Amino acid sequence: MDHIPRLSEAVYVGLCRKIGSPTEVRMRREVTDTEEVVRQSVKIMKGFDRMMSGSRREGFRLVASDHDCMFWLPGHKVICYLSQVSLYRIPRHTVILMESDDLPPGFTRLNLMSPSNDVKVRSSCVAINNSVYISSTLFRDNHLLFLRTWNFASLSNPHAPCVHCVFCFRSHHWPAKALPWIQRCRQQGWPSEVVISDILSAGFHVVPIGSTPESSQEWRISFSCAEQKLVYAMNRCQFLCYGLFKTFLKEVINFHDNLPVLCSYFTKTAVLWVIQTNNFLTWTPENLLPCFWECFKLHVLIHWVFTGECPTFLFHSIICSDIN
Structure with a gap:
């Protein structure tokens, strides 16, 4: 298991290149937030x-x-x-x-x-x-x-x-x-x-x-607004784990499916639940892959796939006990 931290750090570096550095992500958000304020005053519609x-x-x-x-x-x-x-x-x-x-x-x-x-x-x-x-x-x-x-x-x-x-x-x-x-x-x-x-x-x-x-x-x-603020509240490793999950979903799980079994909303909800309820995880670069695995093997994720319905993170608390 000694290779897991090294592999996690390598994946972390690769994700920084694919998803963007902390500065790049912050600037994208600031530009989008500023654009929203400007568009509000202009009133496109x-x-x-x-x-x-x-x-x-x-x-x-x-x-x-x-x-x-x-x-x-x-x-x-x-x-x-x-x-x-x-x-x-x-x-x-x-x-x-x-x-x-x-x-x-x-x-x-x-x-x-x-x-x-x-x-x-x-x-x-x-x-x-x-x-x-x-x-x-x-x-x-x-x-x-x-x-x-x-x-x-x-x-x-x-x-x-x-x-x-x-x-x-x-x-x-x-x-x-x-x-x-x-x-x-x-x-x-x-x-x-x-x-x-x-x-x-x-x-x-x-x-x-x-x-x-x-x-x-x-x-x-x-x-939607609240969930955006929750994503902003993620630390760097949590955000990259979310990005890794989205990438894995697109390039592996749903790659050959005309009707995807999972959507990105499921992945975001799973990551939010794990961040909030799993107090034993350490969200650091050397622990990125174990964190991702905890999100991927979330018990209720399979239930969401079978039912085709993902409970809203802010509206449902009934699945809390199923996560730990």
Whole structure:
């Protein structure tokens, strides 16, 4: 086993060349963050706020690194509790209430509590039991048509949380079902309180994807912004381990498959779980390969493959006991 540290260090050096030095990754992130601020002021799409996400936002420049964007109407406010209506000014703000009863974990319905001045939102509404709900299917279809009208080459993918371009809604609050994540972080000591505070203040998004193709009223709760901040919070070895996992996925696991058995989101979630829950790992260059192996042999990873569903790191705590 004496050769493992030397081999790990050699792989570490190779990954630095392939993925980029610490300075290169930091500069990529800073440029992307600055670009986001500038684009917000320019408003590429009139009336929309936007956020870049995906591998390129995280600092990767691999061949398959995706470049995703999320767009939302800033005047439409998603709330988690009815009492939060008082935080906003109607009709200046359109208030949307999340309702998650009797839905799969991580999904919600959107109850339109006040009128919307956006024609695409209004045309996406359906009446159910004397209430007005925003249909995720109609919303997605309306915006796909909008993208085609604007001649956008990359369109939303209904089978992924965010691929290329997605229109969604944003909430500046924090859902009750994700509160255990905060306690879990504090118990495990990762990430830091500063990162936790930053994540909570950024809120979350709801994207027009149901748990099944027939679930036209369901919306998926997305923590894309929070996950990006968690990747930023990784140390150098952790980030390279994540990059190694992505590379191994692309060049080995899915190399000959037209229908990949794993997606990069699975790998990121696995790495985040191992970082947070495995207190025995030492994330250093000479220990890179053992760290990668711990991520690769994560017990629940096989379960995710068979079910085709990867639980969101910030929303689910039920798999914690399965990891150790």
